[in-house]
Amino acid sequence: MWPRRFQTFRLVRRLVDIGMPRSRESTGSVGSLAITRFLERRLLTYSAEGVTVIEKHDQVDGLSITHNGHAVERLTRSRIRLWNAGRKAIEPGDVVSTNPLKVRYPGATLLDLKVVHSTHEGIKFRSRPDGDGWLIEFDYWEGKSGVILEALHTSTRVVPTLTGSVRGLRPIKSFGRIDDGAFLSPRRQALLRWLPVLALAVFGAGIAAVVRLGLWFDPRSILGFAVVAPGELLLIAAVPRLMNNFWIPRPLRRIPRRSD
Missing domain, CATH: 2.60.40 (Immunoglobulin-like)
Incomplete structure (x- = not known):
């Protein structure tokens, strides 16, 4: 009985070994097809x-x-x-x-x-x-x-x-x-482009001033808020501009000068 079982086991194992490369090849083909479809998608x-x-x-x-x-x-x-x-x-x-x-x-x-x-x-x-x-x-x-x-x-x-x-x-x-400033004057367009950078710079300077002056847990905290507030307001104003970067492709964000 043992030799027969051993032969059956060897037969099954051989079939599995033969089938596994095909399975890996099939999986690779499906993966390649999925990647190809993703790269060739058009919208x-x-x-x-x-x-x-x-x-x-x-x-x-x-x-x-x-x-x-x-x-x-x-x-x-x-x-x-x-x-x-x-x-x-x-x-x-x-x-x-x-x-x-x-x-x-x-x-x-x-x-x-x-x-x-x-x-x-x-x-x-x-x-x-x-x-x-x-x-x-x-x-x-x-x-x-x-x-x-x-x-x-x-x-x-x-x-x-x-x-x-x-x-x-x-x-x-x-x-x-999506308003990106296409009809603004060149000066206002430049300001709009640099608004996020300006907002971060002012906000960072405000935080640094609060830390350096120790305006955390005393009555002067109101002064600390006043120092940070301009940067916060600029950040709020810059949010729409930052969101535009997600929806408008970078090559199309280079706004041509308006033609009057």
């Missing part, structure tokens, strides 16, 4: 900010707002940031011809759409009017790259609706309105 994201240039509030005799000879009730400028968040490039052939990429402002008129900044020369971004919106076209949209568009429209909303279908692309994601 378009966008956000915008804007300002009302002029708006007609009251009916004033002799006052009219026109754009290229057409009367409008208001003019709004928007900066739109489009970003290919995936690692793989998007080619024109990937766009579904029956549902092309299109920028619209529902209930309003998009008067003009132009490129003001591109992170990659090969994109060669273009736009042209089409019905109730503007079609956007490109030559080769490299991964981790994007463009900044400037739109002139009649909507009260600064964030447009971006529609369209791209093969292998997840639904286009909008981050909504």
